[in-house]
Amino acid sequence: MSKITVLSVDDSALMRQLMTEIVNSQPDMEMIATAPDPLVARELIKQFNPMVLTLDVEMPRMDGLEFLExxxxxxxxxxxMVSSLTGNGSEVTLKALELGAVDFVTKPQLGLRDGMLAYCQTIAEKIRVAARARLQKPARTRPAGVLAATPILSSEKLIAIGASTGGTEAIRRVLERLPAVSPAILITQHMPPGFTHSFAERLNRLCQITVKEAEDGERVLPGFAYIAPGSLHMELCRSGANYQIHLHERDLVNRHRPSVDVLFNSVARYAGRNAVGVILTGMGSDGAAGLLKMRQANAWTIAQSEATCVVFGMPREAILLDAACDVVDLENISQQMLAHISHGQALRI
Structure with missing residues (x-):
């Protein structure tokens, strides 16, 4: 079986060396070349035709976003994308995902040995997933059309969404089409600390609903979407008649924190038939078992279709468990969510 060929583009010689060592230590991949900037990379791509490219965000001679576009x-x-954990870096990285990048990885704190093995494994796994990923055409920056609001949307209704690789853009395309009076939405997207706040702010600028990073103990309200903070599990709970958010740092679930299963399990317990669960593109199986619990609690559950996923991992596992009531193309998920929240009432665009 041929190896996955990789080209690394980074203006840091130390990072190029580290990426080379990580890639070449894997039996199924090979670093075929490295480049200090996009102009050199352009010629190396023509020469070596790599299967996967790792790309720094900020580089000399040509901006990483310009090169990616x-x-x-x-x-x-x-x-x-290879990004630093800075507010500006996270915003640029999210823009890169919008332009078509499959995934991103944060730069390590060089010189620290603790956690380096896990970091190497993370990079290798992301490269393997990227090599198999289904490339999606960059979406239009404006939604096709905001869905019309239905006459009655109870504040007791809510939507839970889980995603991983490819999920930032899938979530954007789902939320952009929702009217301001949508039911509350809880979202767990696999993402490290430092990125979820920028992700929420970016969505908030694009959507009619209010999108924010979730806070522990806050009340869940209609018209709001709450993003689980990186490194914290998010659960739905109740305080009297009201829904609330509970954040915690308990053990990793399915190797993730935040975990989609943690969110879905809590929604199954406290919302049941008043909820809709949606599992979007992503590698692995996180969220599949939780979506099944939601279905068993009489919630309506949706899995994104294979044809519209960047990585058909999490939705596939949910479908195999018979956890999905319906399998829906990405562009139709917004409408299906609201239709079932509104007891199957038809919606018009």
Missing amino acids: KLMRLRPMPVI
Whole structure:
């Protein structure tokens, strides 16, 4: 079986060396070349035709976003962004995902040995997933049309969404089409600390609903979407008649914190038939068992279709468990969510 060939683009010689060591230590992949900037990378892509590209965010001679936009337009290929944990870096990384990057990985604190093995495993896993990913055409920056609000949307209704690889753009495309009077939405997206706040702010600028990073103990309200903070599990709970959010740092679930299963299990327990559960693109199986619990609690459950997933991992596992009531293309998920929240009432665009 041929190896996954990788090209690393980074202006830091130390990072290029680290990425080379990580890739070449894996039996199924090979670093075929490295480049200090996009202009050198452009020639190396022509020469070596790599299967996966890792791309730094901020580089000399050409901005990483500008290079990515040109690359995805002229020679689409799986790209993993390499980003620093800064507010500006996270915003740029989210823009890169919008432009068509498959995934991103944060830069390590070089010189620290603790956690380096896990970091190497993370990069290797992301490269393997990227090599198999289904490239999606970058979506239009404006939604196709905001769905019309239905006459009655009870504040007791809510929607729970889980996603991983490819999920930031899938979530954006779902939320952009929702009217301001939508029911409350709880979202767990696999994402490290430092990125979820920027992710929520970005969505809030694009959507009619209010999108924010979730806070422990806050009341869940209609018209709001709450993003689980990186490194914290998010659960739904009750305080009297009201829904509330509970955040905690308990053990990883399915190797993740936040975990989609943690969210879905709590929604099954406290919302039951008043909820809709949606599992979107992502690698692994996190969320599949939780979606099944939601279905068993009489919630309506949706899995994103294979044809519209970047990585058909989490939805596939949910479908195999018979956890999904319906399998829906990404562009139709917003409408299906609201239709079932409103007891199957038809909606118009």
